[in-house]
Amino acid sequence: MNPRIRAGLAGGIFGALITLISVDQVVYLAGMLAGTTAGMMVAYMEPQKKWLDGLRQGIQAGLLGGLFIVIAKLLRAILINPLIGDSTDLGGQFMLGLNGLVIATIISAIFAVIATLPRPQDLIGRYAMVAILTLIYPWIDQYFQYRFMGEVIPVLVFVLMALGLNIVVGYAGLLDLGYAAFFAIGAYATAMVASPHFGISLSFWLVIWIAAAVAAIFGVILGAPTLPLRGDYLAIVTLGFGEIVPIAATNLDTFSLSILGFKVIDNINLTGGPKGINPINRPYLPGIGAFQSSQPIPWYYLILIIMIFSIFFILRLRNSRLGRAWTAMREDELAAEAMGINIVKTKLLAFSMGATFSGFAGAFYGSYISAIFPESFRFEVSVMLLCMVILGGMGNIPGVILGGLLIQFADRLFLPQLSNMMQSIISSPQVQLPSSLSFLHELSFASDFRLLLFGITLVVMMLLRPEGLIPSERQRMELHADEEPVVEQQQTEVYTARNQETV
Amino acid sequence: MSENLLLKATGIVKQFGGLTAVNNVDFNIPRGSITSLIGPNGAGKTTFFNMITGLYVPTSGTIVFDGEEIQGLKPDAVTTRGIGRTFQNIRLFAHMTALENVLVGQHCRLHASLLGILALTKKVREEEAAAHKRAQELLEYVGLGRSRANELSKNLPYGDQRRLEIARALATNPKLLLLDEPTAGMNPQETDDLTRLMRKVRDELGITVLLIEHDMKVVMGISEHITVLDHGAKIAEGSPEEIRNNEQVIEAYLGRGAAAHGKGGRQTAATGLRT
Numbered sequence: 064m065n066p067r068i069r070a071g072l073a074g075g076i077f078g079a080l081i082t083l084i085s086v087d088q089v090v091y092l093a094g095m096l097a098g099t100t101a102g103m104m105v106a107y108m109e110p111q112k113k114w115l116d117g118l119r120q121g122i123q124a125g126l127l128g129g130l131f132i133v134i135a136k137l138l139r140a141i142l143i144n145p146l147i148g149d150s151t152d153l154g155g156q157f158m159l160g161l162n163g164l165v166i167a168t169i170i171s172a173i174f175a176v177i178a179t180l181p182r183p184q185d186l187i188g189r190y191a192m193v194a195i196l197t198l199i200y201p202w203i204d205q206y207f208q209y210r211f212m213g214e215v216i217p218v219l220v221f222v223l224m225a226l227g228l229n230i231v232v233g234y235a236g237l238l239d240l241g242y243a244a245f246f247a248i249g250a251y252a253t254a255m256v257a258s259p260h261f262g263i264s265l266s267f268w269l270v271i272w273i274a275a276a277v278a279a280i281f282g283v284i285l286g287a288p289t290l291p292l293r294g295d296y297l298a299i300v301t302l303g304f305g306e307i308v309p310i311a312a313t314n315l316d317t318f319s320l321s322i323l324g325f326k327v328i329d330n331i332n333l334t335g336g337p338k339g340i341n342p343i344n345r346p347y348l349p350g351i352g353a354f355q356s357s358q359p360i361p362w363y364y365l366i367l368i369i370m371i372f373s374i375f376f377i378l379r380l381r382n383s384r385l386g387r388a389w390t391a392m393r394e395d396e397l398a399a400e401a402m403g404i405n406i407v408k409t410k411l412l413a414f415s416m417g418a419t420f421s422g423f424a425g426a427f428y429g430s431y432i433s434a435i436f437p438e439s440f441r442f443e444v445s446v447m448l449l450c451m452v453i454l455g456g457m458g459n460i461p462g463v464i465l466g467g468l469l470i471q472f473a474d475r476l477f478l479p480q481l482s483n484m485m486q487s488i489i490s491s492p493q494v495q496l497p498s499s500l501s502f503l504h505e506l507s508f509a510s511d512f513r514l515l516l517f518g519i520t521l522v523v524m525m526l527l528r529p530e531g532l533i534p535s536e537r538q539r540m541e542l543h544a545d546e547e548p549v550v551e552q553q554q555t556e557v558y559t560a561r562n563q564e565t566v
Numbered sequence: 567m568s569e570n571l572l573l574k575a576t577g578i579v580k581q582f583g584g585l586t587a588v589n590n591v592d593f594n595i596p597r598g599s600i601t602s603l604i605g606p607n608g609a610g611k612t613t614f615f616n617m618i619t620g621l622y623v624p625t626s627g628t629i630v631f632d633g634e635e636i637q638g639l640k641p642d643a644v645t646t647r648g649i650g651r652t653f654q655n656i657r658l659f660a661h662m663t664a665l666e667n668v669l670v671g672q673h674c675r676l677h678a679s680l681l682g683i684l685a686l687t688k689k690v691r692e693e694e695a696a697a698h699k700r701a702q703e704l705l706e707y708v709g710l711g712r713s714r715a716n717e718l719s720k721n722l723p724y725g726d727q728r729r730l731e732i733a734r735a736l737a738t739n740p741k742l743l744l745l746d747e748p749t750a751g752m753n754p755q756e757t758d759d760l761t762r763l764m765r766k767v768r769d770e771l772g773i774t775v776l777l778i779e780h781d782m783k784v785v786m787g788i789s790e791h792i793t794v795l796d797h798g799a800k801i802a803e804g805s806p807e808e809i810r811n812n813e814q815v816i817e818a819y820l821g822r823g824a825a826a827h828g829k830g831g832r833q834t835a836a837t838g839l840r841t
């Protein structure tokens with residue numbers, strides 16, 4: 064298929080889905096997202112040298128994407144709005160759709176033109192563009208009254224955690240099914256030193272480092288017993304730790320410790336038990352004051368800053384001797400050891416570095432929600448994080464971010480909106496549900512089907528694109544090795560077949 | 567004399583369950599030499615290598631390297647003390663580039679600490695730049711030009727993979743380089759090139775070489791000392807001249823009293839012995 068059509072289709076479907084389920088003004092956001100998708104994709108699949116070619120290409124892909132938005136807007140006006148009592152003014156809805164189309168085209172064209180710049184500038188330009196869109200988002204949100212900020216912030220917290228998990232799973236190749244434990248540990252550490260619970264109130268700006276350090280230490284403590292394990296066995300043990308931490312948090316509300324018959328600690332309430340710890344102190348900045356839950360913008364920028372710092376540090380790790388040691392260990396542990404890499408140290412550093420970023424996330428989340436409960440850190444969280452890493456592309460930061468954004472937005476915004484819409488359709492007087500379908504009233508679609516949907520997404524991904532949406536180069540080559548015509552490869556196999564057994 | 571020994575192994579035994587793969591072997595490597603370890607398939611050569619490099623712990627015996635006992639040390643500790651190796655069946659990091667493979671080899675010679683890495687101090691930046699430069703040099707040294715540096719190692723031609731493994735081992739800055747059948751599967755031209763490389767490594771870099779090799783032309787042409795293993799036991803050692811004329815060695819390769827009826831690889835190997 065022509066790359067422009069493909070890019071336009073991808074952006075268009077994306078934009079149309081959002082348009083279909085959302086109220087009027089969201090069409091601008093749909094246009095932005097569709098344009099970004101189309102523009103980036105078309106520039107990647109069909110790189111151009113001349114900026115005019117890029118412009119043409121970007122406009123074509125953007126227009127196609129925008130067309131979908133217009134159609135979606137009309138469909139909604141004709142089919143859905145009458146049922147749920149929204150505007151049925153076709154002309155007005157069409158105009159809104161056109162606005163979406165214009166925005167999609169402009170943004171797609173900008174991305175495509177930027178991509179025609181020479182090497183470092185095109186990357187800088189692309190990231191600058193993404194940065195601008197990200198930075199102005201709160202104002203877009205405010206201007207059009209989306210009120211999505213309350214969801215956008217936890218989405219970013221989860222993306223941050225996915226980046227941390229990516230160190231463990233993507234870089235070092237250690238399958239960790241209990242990663243949410245470190246999120247919990249970071250959050251509880253925060254709650255203990257910055258809340259009325261123990262009456263300690265350290266500043267958030269200190270606490271976030273404490274939380275990260277505590278999480279890192281637990282990364283080592285929980286990592287140590289898994290050292291001799293690989294693959295499935297490692298996964299099972301980490302799964303166990305992932306379960307132990309929330310259970311311990313539930314039960315540590317009456318904690319006693321006696322050493323040699325002496326009660327050292329008598330009946331202390333460490334974690335608040337099933338009720339958790341509530342409230343937790345908020346960050347304070349001179350000029351802004353204490354952050355408020357009703358004021359999402361400072362939180363938004365705070366988590367963005369934490370994320371950017373984290374990405375920055377993760378990249379440094381990645382390109383260092385430590386990052387190389389992680390990859391080497393993932394590729395061939397024995398050869399890595401024979402090349403002078405201390406496996407114990409390298410594995411523990413992977414666990415603790417991964418945990419560190421989860422510690423940041425936990426500290427932020429704890430003070431953002433201002434409360435923590437053991438229930439927030441169950442297995443499901445770990446699995447969701449793993450899905451985010453796999454969907455986007457293991458071992459690749461842009462991939463992990465994309466995977467995280469997709470899954471999280473689907474979970475927190477798209478599905479709830481969809482289910483709201485379904486509910487209003489079902490309960491609208493024009494719709495007469497046959498009695499055999501009356502059970503639909505009982506379903507709350509998002510919460511009942513979300514795990515099923517993730518499951519399906521993962522299965523489809525694994526079948527069609529196991530390397531993820533934006534794979535790291537390594538990963539892509541690994542999974543599609545048989546598609547590459549490598550003549551010498553076969554030779555190698557013949558020669559080595561003889562000595563398969565020995566080291 | 568004994569100060570001139572880089573490695574001295576005494577009474578080495580390795581048992582796998584009931585099987586004695588290496589049986590009471592004494593073995594010396596003079597400093598600055600090229601020493602070969604030969605023997606029929608399954609003689610225990612690779613097992614011996616693996617004990618020197620810490621992959622296996624000897625059942626009994628001591629290995630003294632450069633004045634220090636190293637038996638039972640972890641492989642990375644052995645490598646850090648100055649023993650580099652290649653593997654009989656190539657074990658490159660398949661999905662890393664040639665350059666990255668060599669950089670990994672330098673791991674134990676780099677000093678960047680976690681904090682240094684996170685802060686990306688000037689020292690760490692300079693160390694990285696130097697490491698990259700050295701990796702390039704090593705690739706060129708073994709005959710892999712700059713053009714190959716950024717290819718994934720699994721996509722390199724077979725001969726180049728063997729060379730890359732040697733470059734990676736050299737990157738660990740070894741005093742002793744162990745090569746396990748480096749010319750296996752190579753054509754005569756590649757074998758000649760590789761033989762030259764081994765000699766260059768010893769002559770120019772002053773690295774002592776221990777070689778396992780089935781190609782007798784290579785062994786006889788390059789080694790100063792040869793040790794022969796058969797069924798885990800040392801049956802002979804000496805100069806190429808002595809080994810060539812050793813009845814026991816010929817028997818081991820050809821089977822007892824069956825010189826004329828020897829088969830396959832053994833025939834070739836033994837024919838090599840005689841040349």
Ligand SMILES: Nc1ncnc2c1ncn2[C@@H]1O[C@H](COP(=O)(O)OP(=O)(O)OP(=O)(O)O)[C@@H](O)[C@H]1O
Binds near residue numbers: 582605607613
């Ligand atoms: N890990 C192991 N477990 C059990 N037996 C082993 C192990 N490693 C080697 N052996 C056995 O020890 C004996 C010696 O094997 P080794 O690989 O050292 O021989 P080799 O001299 O290197 O032979 P080749 O020329 O075929 O490489 C063989 O019988 C082999 O099956």
Ligand SMILES: [Mg+2]
Binds near residue numbers: 565611
């Ligand atoms: Mg062998």
